[in-house]
Amino acid sequence: MQTRKNRCANCNAPLAEGTSFCDYCDLNRKGASRSAPAQAPGRSTFRTLLKVGVGLVSLTCCGPVGLIGTLYEGVYAIKLDAPKYSAQPPSAEQRRAESIEPMQVFLTMRDAEDRSLAQRKQEWREKYEGRWVSWTGTVEEVLPYDAMASELVLRPAGDSKLQIQVNFDPLHNARLNPLQKGQEVRVSGRLWGYYFMSDIVRLSEGALVEPRAPAQVQGSPL
Numbered sequence: 385m386q387t388r389k390n391r392c393a394n395c396n397a398p399l400a401e402g403t404s405f406c407d408y409c410d411l412n413r414k415g416a417s418r419s420a421p422a423q424a425p426g427r428s429t430f431r432t433l434l435k436v437g438v439g440l441v442s443l444t445c446c447g448p449v450g451l452i453g454t455l456y457e458g459v460y461a462i463k464l465d466a467p468k469y470s471a472q473p474p475s476a477e478q479r480r481a482e483s484i485e486p487m488q489v490f491l492t493m494r495d496a497e498d499r500s501l502a503q504r505k506q507e508w509r510e511k512y513e514g515r516w517v518s519w520t521g522t523v524e525e526v527l528p529y530d531a532m533a534s535e536l537v538l539r540p541a542g543d544s545k546l547q548i549q550v551n552f553d554p555l556h557n558a559r560l561n562p563l564q565k566g567q568e569v570r571v572s573g574r575l576w577g578y579y580f581m582s583d584i585v586r587l588s589e590g591a592l593v594e595p596r597a598p599a600q601v602q603g604s605p606l
Contacts, residue, residue: 463577468533468551481518486540550590
């Protein structure tokens, strides 16, 4: 009758005379935990090939999307080197909004046969980059985040194409969350960037203007 010592002490596999562990359990015992036997070479190879295959599929599917996104950001968009929000935003008194309307920006930035993309970018830098504005629009979308800038997407009155994307410090989320689609609000912000392919103008350092005092900007969240 075969005795216990002719079986692996870990997995009970048959052993040669004079050994206590099979090859896999002995390797695992010297390396990782003894509670889980080492994988057979065939299975390990299969898993490696599977991971490589998944990686190739992901690269094939997502690579073009990433390339298009990079092209979109680098060629068909323009941004100002300014933070979306800062730890110490300007006070209401320091935000001197200029008489620039959303439609004015759109008409300057829109695609036109007599102006190249480079020329429109130059016009952005000369006329709008970094200027403070105060605009009214209807809420299209509210995207509150905790670890990055929150976003409020508006459509200016009388225009169905142009969008205004306003970036807010997450500390404003308590005031952003109750906003509903179609609600009219007034915001203050700094002209930060423009997406030419979808006609989206971006404002940084966003703040909601108090409705009871249209000329006064709410510089910090309640």
